[in-house]
Amino acid sequence: MKVGQDIRSTLEKRGIDQKVAQPTSKGFQGILTKQGDKLQMDQLNKLLIDIEDAGRRLSKSRNFSELSKYKLLVKKFIHEAVEYGMDMKQSRSWDYNGNSRSLKIIEQVDKSLIELTDEIVHKESSTIDILSKIGEVKGLLINLYT
Numbered sequence: 001m002k003v004g005q006d007i008r009s010t011l012e013k014r015g016i017d018q019k020v021a022q023p024t025s026k027g028f029q030g031i032l033t034k035q036g037d038k039l040q041m042d043q044l045n046k047l048l049i050d051i052e053d054a055g056r057r058l059s060k061s062r063n064f065s066e067l068s069k070y071k072l073l074v075k076k077f078i079h080e081a082v083e084y085g086m087d088m089k090q091s092r093s094w095d096y097n098g099n100s101r102s103l104k105i106i107e108q109v110d111k112s113l114i115e116l117t118d119e120i121v122h123k124e125s126s127t128i129d130i131l132s133k134i135g136e137v138k139g140l141l142i143n144l145y146t
Contacts, residue, residue, distance in 0.1 A: 047076060
């Protein structure tokens with residue numbers, strides 16, 4: 001009888017030790033997730049600042065080099081935002097047709113970039129029109145970001 005009691009008491013102790021270990025692992029996972037989120041948000045903030053600077057340079061110079069840099073930064077921002085936040089967007093923002101809001105915003109950003117490219121190529125628009133397109137793209141990125 002004593003042998004069975006020793007085994008049972010050993011198993012009970014293991015169960016207690018496992019219960020104590022679980023909350024600390026969840027706490028660590030929470031801290032790790034929080035730090036990862038913070039780093040991702042910092043990276044998105046830096047990209048947004050870079051996009052603003054590139055937009056200012058593009059509005060002043062209106063050349064293909066600045067346009068390609070601007071487009072590259074916007075696409076990088078979209079890639080990071082979608083890779084980081086797609087699951088959250090899909091879970092929160094479904095429309096009546098079953099489409100997610102974030103996909104619609106990305107589509108609008110691409111459309112705005114194409115329009116901006118056409119404006120630069122034709123050089124027929126004034127600086128105000130270019131700035132409005134840059135502002136529109138920035139607004140859509142901020143909408144995607146939040």
